[in-house]
Amino acid sequence: xxxxxxxxxxxxxxxxxxxxxxxxxxxxxxxxxxxxxxxxxxxxxxxxxxxxxxxxxxxxxxxxxxxxxxxxxxxxxxxxxxxxxxxxxxxxxxxxxxxxxxxxxxxxxxxxxxxxxxxxxxxxxxxxxxxxxxxxxxxxxxxxxxxxxxxxxxxxxxxxxxxxxxxxxxxxxxxxxxxxxxxxxxxxxxxxxxxxxxxxxxxxxxxxxxxxxxxxxxxxxxxxxxxxxxxxxxxxxxxxxxxxxxxxxxxxxxxxxxxxxxxxxxxxxxxxxxxxxxxxxxxxxxxxxxxxxxxxxxxxxxxxxxxxxxxxxxxxxxxxxxxxxxxxxxxxxxxxxxxxxxxxxxxxxxxxxxxxxxxxxxxxxxxxxxxxxxxxxxxxxxxxxxxxxxxxxxxxxxxxxxxxxxxxxxxxxxxxxxxxxxxxxxxxxxxxxxxx
Amino acid sequence: xxxxxxxxxxxxxxxxxxxxxxxxxxxxxxxxxxxxxxxxxxxxxxxxxxxxxxxxxxxxxxxxxxxxxxxxxxxxxxxxxxxxxxxxxxxxxxxxxxxxxxxxxxxxxxxxxxxxxxxxxxxxxxxxxxxxxxxxxxxxxxxxxxxxxxxxxxxxxxxxxxxxxxxxxxxxxxxxxxxxxxxxxxxxxxxxxxxxxxxxxxxxxxxxxxxxxxxxxxxxxxxxxxxxxxxxxxxxxxxxxxxxxxxxxxxxxxxxxxxxxxxxxxxxxxxxxxxxxxxxxxxxxxxxxxxxxxxxxxxxxxxxxxxxxxxxxxxxxxxxxxxxxxxxxxxxxxxxxxxxxxxxxxxxxxxxxxxxxxxxxxxxxxxxxxxxxxxxxxxxxxxxxxxxxxxxxxxxxxxxxxxxxxxxxxxxxxxxxxxxxxxxxxxxxxxxxxxxxxxxxxxxxxxxxxxxxxxxxxxxxxxxxxxxxxxxxxxxxxxxxxxxxxxxxxxxxxxxxxxxxxxxxxxxxxxxxxxxxxxxxxxxxxxxxx
Numbered sequence: 001x002x003x004x005x006x007x008x009x010x011x012x013x014x015x016x017x018x019x020x021x022x023x024x025x026x027x028x029x030x031x032x033x034x035x036x037x038x039x040x041x042x043x044x045x046x047x048x049x050x051x052x053x054x055x056x057x058x059x060x061x062x063x064x065x066x067x068x069x070x071x072x073x074x075x076x077x078x079x080x081x082x083x084x085x086x087x088x089x090x091x092x093x094x095x096x097x098x099x100x101x102x103x104x105x106x107x108x109x110x111x112x113x114x115x116x117x118x119x120x121x122x123x124x125x126x127x128x129x130x131x132x133x134x135x136x137x138x139x140x141x142x143x144x145x146x147x148x149x150x151x152x153x154x155x156x157x158x159x160x161x162x163x164x165x166x167x168x169x170x171x172x173x174x175x176x177x178x179x180x181x182x183x184x185x186x187x188x189x190x191x192x193x194x195x196x197x198x199x200x201x202x203x204x205x206x207x208x209x210x211x212x213x214x215x216x217x218x219x220x221x222x223x224x225x226x227x228x229x230x231x232x233x234x235x236x237x238x239x240x241x242x243x244x245x246x247x248x249x250x251x252x253x254x255x256x257x258x259x260x261x262x263x264x265x266x267x268x269x270x271x272x273x274x275x276x277x278x279x280x281x282x283x284x285x286x287x288x289x290x291x292x293x294x295x296x297x298x299x300x301x302x303x304x305x306x307x308x309x310x311x312x313x314x315x316x317x318x319x320x321x322x323x324x325x326x327x328x329x330x331x332x333x334x335x336x337x338x339x340x341x342x343x344x345x346x347x348x349x350x351x352x353x354x355x356x357x358x359x360x361x362x363x364x365x366x367x368x369x370x371x372x373x374x375x376x377x378x379x380x381x382x383x384x385x386x387x388x389x390x391x392x393x394x395x396x397x398x399x400x401x402x403x404x405x406x407x408x409x410x411x412x413x414x415x416x417x418x419x420x421x422x423x424x425x426x427x428x429x430x431x432x433x434x435x436x
Numbered sequence: 437x438x439x440x441x442x443x444x445x446x447x448x449x450x451x452x453x454x455x456x457x458x459x460x461x462x463x464x465x466x467x468x469x470x471x472x473x474x475x476x477x478x479x480x481x482x483x484x485x486x487x488x489x490x491x492x493x494x495x496x497x498x499x500x501x502x503x504x505x506x507x508x509x510x511x512x513x514x515x516x517x518x519x520x521x522x523x524x525x526x527x528x529x530x531x532x533x534x535x536x537x538x539x540x541x542x543x544x545x546x547x548x549x550x551x552x553x554x555x556x557x558x559x560x561x562x563x564x565x566x567x568x569x570x571x572x573x574x575x576x577x578x579x580x581x582x583x584x585x586x587x588x589x590x591x592x593x594x595x596x597x598x599x600x601x602x603x604x605x606x607x608x609x610x611x612x613x614x615x616x617x618x619x620x621x622x623x624x625x626x627x628x629x630x631x632x633x634x635x636x637x638x639x640x641x642x643x644x645x646x647x648x649x650x651x652x653x654x655x656x657x658x659x660x661x662x663x664x665x666x667x668x669x670x671x672x673x674x675x676x677x678x679x680x681x682x683x684x685x686x687x688x689x690x691x692x693x694x695x696x697x698x699x700x701x702x703x704x705x706x707x708x709x710x711x712x713x714x715x716x717x718x719x720x721x722x723x724x725x726x727x728x729x730x731x732x733x734x735x736x737x738x739x740x741x742x743x744x745x746x747x748x749x750x751x752x753x754x755x756x757x758x759x760x761x762x763x764x765x766x767x768x769x770x771x772x773x774x775x776x777x778x779x780x781x782x783x784x785x786x787x788x789x790x791x792x793x794x795x796x797x798x799x800x801x802x803x804x805x806x807x808x809x810x811x812x813x814x815x816x817x818x819x820x821x822x823x824x825x826x827x828x829x830x831x832x833x834x835x836x837x838x839x840x841x842x843x844x845x846x847x848x849x850x851x852x853x854x855x856x857x858x859x860x861x862x863x864x865x866x867x868x869x870x871x872x873x874x875x876x877x878x879x880x881x882x883x884x885x886x887x888x889x890x891x892x893x894x895x896x897x898x899x900x901x902x903x904x905x906x907x908x909x910x911x912x913x914x915x916x917x918x919x920x921x922x923x924x925x926x927x928x929x930x931x932x933x934x935x936x937x938x939x940x941x942x943x944x945x946x947x948x949x950x951x952x953x954x955x956x957x958x959x960x961x962x963x964x965x966x
Contacts, residue, residue: 237440280475288475294462295470296478308478330463334456341452348445352438364441371448375455382458 008064009048013041016071022304023079036095040074047102051413054109057420058413059350065343066394066409070098070402072336073395076323077316079305090316090397097399101406108410115414119358122174126207129167132160133214147219147265147389161215161223162404165230166411168211169365172231175203176238177358184239204231219265222376222390228252229372234365238357273386286313290381293326301329316397318389322381337378340393344371350412353419363415366408480535484515489550489573491530491542493582494613494793500526500578501533501543501623518543524620525589528643529580529744529791532623537630541643542576542791545743549574549795549803574803577794579611587901588616591894592881600862600881600891601644603770604898607778607867607876609808610787614898615744615771617644647747649767650880653853654691654708654887655863656730656762659776660717661705661826663729665819667721671702671826681711683757688714691852702826706834708850710761717760726760727751732814733776734786735768743791746771762853770878773865778876780827781847781867784820786811828870836864836888839896844903845870848895850887851880859883864891868899875902 020037044067051063078091112118118125135141135151142150149159176183182200208231215224232248259266268283276284276291289312296302309315309323316323325333347367354360370393380387391401462470471479487503503516518533520526531541539547552573581604588602604614621633621640633641642648665671679695681688690696690710696703704712717726730751731737739746749772752765759766771789779786788811795804815823827847831839835850847870851863862884867873877895884890 233444237437237444240437240440277475291462292470292473292476292478294459295467298463298467308481311478311481325459325463330456330459333459333463337452337455337459341449344448344452345445348441348448351441357437360437360441364444368444368448371451375448375451378455379451379458382455382462384455384458 005052005060008061009045009067012064012068012071013045015068016040016075019072019075019304020078023075023082025305036074036078036091040071040095040098043099043102044070047105050106051109054113055413055417057417057424059346059416059420061342061346062409062412062416065339065346066406068339069336069343069394070101072324073320073392073397074098075304076320076327076395077397079327080310080316080320080323084310087316093399094397094402097402100399101402104403105406105410105413108407109414112411113414113417115362115411116356116358118170119174119177122171125167125174126171126203129164129171130207130210130214132164132167133211133218135160136218137214149218149220149223157399159398159400161218161220162400163407164211165223165226165369166366166404166407168207168227169230169234169369170362171207172204172234173358173362173365176234177356177361180238180357183235184241204235207231216259216263219263220389221266221269222373222388225376225388226369226372226390228255230365230369233368234361237364238361269386269388273383276383286319287381287383287387289313290319290322291383293322294382297326297329297333299330301325301327301332303327317391318377318387318396319381320396321378321392324395336395340371340374344374347371347412350416350419353423354415355419355422359415359418363412366411370405370408481515483535483551484517486552487516487572488518488533489552489798490575491546491550492575492577493526493580493585494578494611495582496577496794498522498582500530503573518623520623523622523624524640525585526580527620527623527640528617528645529578529615530623532626534626534630536627540745542578542743546576546792546795549576572798575796575798575800576792577796579613579790579793580615581613581902584614584898584902585616588614588879588894588898589618589620591897592616592618592879595862595881595884595890595894597859597881597883597890599638599644600879600884600894601648601770602877602879602894602898603645603774604875604877604902605774605778605789607782607787607873610778610790610811611793611808612789612791613875613902615645615791617642617648643744644880644882645769646742646744646771648769649747649749650769650861650882651764651766651853651855652749652762652768652773653851653861653863654710654761655773655776655849655851655865655878656766656768657705657708657713657760657851658780658823658827658849658865659730659733660713660721660726660760661701662733662780662815662819662823663721663725664701664716665822666729666815667725669701669716669720671700671822673701674698675701675704675712675715677704677709677711679711681714681757683714683718683755686755686757688757702829703834705826705849706829706832708761708830708835713760714757717756723756726756729814732812733779734772734811739789742789762851770880772878773863773880774876774878777847777849777865777867777878778873779814780820780823781870781873781876782820783817784813784815785817786814824867824870827867831866836866836892838888839864839866839892841868841896841900844868846899847873848892850892852885852887855883859885862890862892863887864895866895866899868903875899 017037020034024034048063051058074091074094077094081087081090136148140151140153141148142152144150149161150157151160179200182197211227212224215227232244235244236242260270272283272287276288278284280288293307293309293312296307304327307323307326309326312319312322324336344367347363347370351360351363351367354363373390373393376388377390377392379385391398393405470476490499491501492498493500499521502519504519506515506517520530529541531539531543533539533543543550550573584604588604592600592602598618600618602614602616603612605612619638619640622629676698677696679690679693688711696707696709699707699709699712735749735751738748747769749768751759754765758764775786775789788809790806792806794802797803824847827849828845830836831846831848836848839846839848846866846868848864848866853861853863855861862881864887865878867876877898879891879895881890881894
């Protein structure tokens, strides 16, 4: 059992080692990639052992997948910033973030083994989420590339929305689990459309609208999309009523149209999506460079280090998948996509196996966020949909994103531990009844 | 609840499949059109990130093209630009390499080798290619003789019009020794000069030697003579020239209206008598044989294996009598005519013309060396030798007596191709030494006038240089010797007399005494022979 569980981890580390070894050949840089590689492998393997020790019944694939995705990200970030002035230290910073993320994951696992307590404070989480988003409007917040997403507290810069998302999902999971029956029941019908009792639906709509509205004014399209879609899907799963999804889609269509006419930055994104060639050196530059690099990769890719993904501005964050597609080709990019899909599958499986509604909804919400984030950013850089600035989970450069995603992985692990314990027949504490 | 969770998972899975589809669209289906998109600079970046291979002249030392590293701009990989140290001298052969205007010549013909995208030949290259790093290209060594190329180019430049072309090759191996086209252009900074070069009326971008097409005039008579010999005409067959050869609708006259009377066929070639060649072509040679023979010599062939673009020489519909002496629809160039001279000199066997001798890896390992190969047997050896003897007659007693060289028998043919209203093109083809030629040359000076006046000196300059370079240094380079076996006058600064204190040498060639301390064997040998 232990061997079967450890094998994927060893494979994941081997993939990353191969990546770093290739970089030695390509960049003719001897020690730095080796040091990153060894340091990275050590951190992740220690994390893996600790989790195996503390959560022996938890999901065995989550950490190997996290290892593989962060490892591929680190290799790409190192490769993309090597010898680039002003960006040379990014790989080291990312390695530090991964270290921090590992710490956050351990912290989550240790502190929230009895994660059901979180749901007792669900309203606090809702306020915390809105507070975090509001922080960017205070003097602490500042703008980068036209979007006011950043907050500086002392020496630490972070994107509050990355953490607000998690807090919001905890709130929705707790609240919806408690009120799902009431929300599913129809209280009144207006013009043939059935509406739930406003008393129970009110808090959901309020939090939802508040966070969404704030993000729209932050000009954070990617987060707005996530904040819109995730509560909607959680509501659908909790109540089983497709009407919520249909209603939500209509609202999305109306909201998008209004946003398009209201905000110039939305218009820019849509124009660049419809025809990037009309302004190839301006609005369309980033997406065109992304497409050229993806096309340059072909079926098998240019080979690690032989692509030209540095032509894409900000390639190490939102556009890192373009670099992967360019250098590893369709085959490599598909393999990475499969790794994401397996992560989603494991997250959904954890949700299915969870023993109580709130755990199910929490695992589902977090997995949904992971899935939508991945789909939206990759569809964006391939010009399938307009571009929205969000990171590729675990792979993109960025401290807030890395730490946030490690926390998500940690929560998924503790939920799976509970389900695993039950499956093995070990006594578990039933939080809903309050008896052992 | 689980049912709905599953449903959304299927939705996500569908989304991932769609993404793979979108990626496949860009990376496979639309890959090429995006690569060629005018906004896409990736291919250019790739091309300039690796040093291209060197191109060397035949000596393996004279650099014709090299890549020079440019200082890298922040964070980028270093880039390389192409330098042509010989400037216009080799432009027609080496070509240019531009990220804007494409490439020509050896630069494009051997691009796979030069750019390092050819199959790996050494372990280093294999490792390099596997890891995907920018790879230096292979080096190309051409067959060209640097000295001959210079002499040929200078000779054309010094001709009366300064426009023309020349090709020299080794008839036995097919290696091209010189390939000159004047005026040429400087392939350095081609990006800036290209538009003005395109509009230059002298057409410097045209490689006249291989791509130009001109009436060959009387040099083509050797092809007609070959056809005649194949048809049973003997060099000794007698013909009478009355100065005109009447043809329905056209009358052939001799150049400068000469009248030669009774001559044999060999003399007709030596004196380049148009009327007799017209008569032979019409009356002695079967219809189609001249065209057929010319095709055996390479007419109509694009020489696809040859690295440079060759515009095939051709004979169109026209007057056979005039085609026989290289006028009317008969057009050719020095590339073709040099091959004609070479094949006749090489017992009728035409060797495949070669411009690339070796391909070497960046560390000098020979990856590929071209071997002489026979293109085809154009003429029976006896026919070829007969024709070669007739061409010797051109030099010995015909129109090209100025090409006579002491000690070396030369076979040749002049040509004065009329291109009214301009002055005629001046042609000369030759091979030497005649019995087993080491070099065959064709030269043509545009609007130069008589063949022997402009084309001949240019061709002979190359032959003179080549046959001398192949020999020991001439004795006349040494100072005159006096009676005592010493030079009469030595360069200043050297002692002008023998030192007086030289040891006296005995008749046996041994000195009277030898210094002490020499090895015992020498001491013993000395004592025995004393």
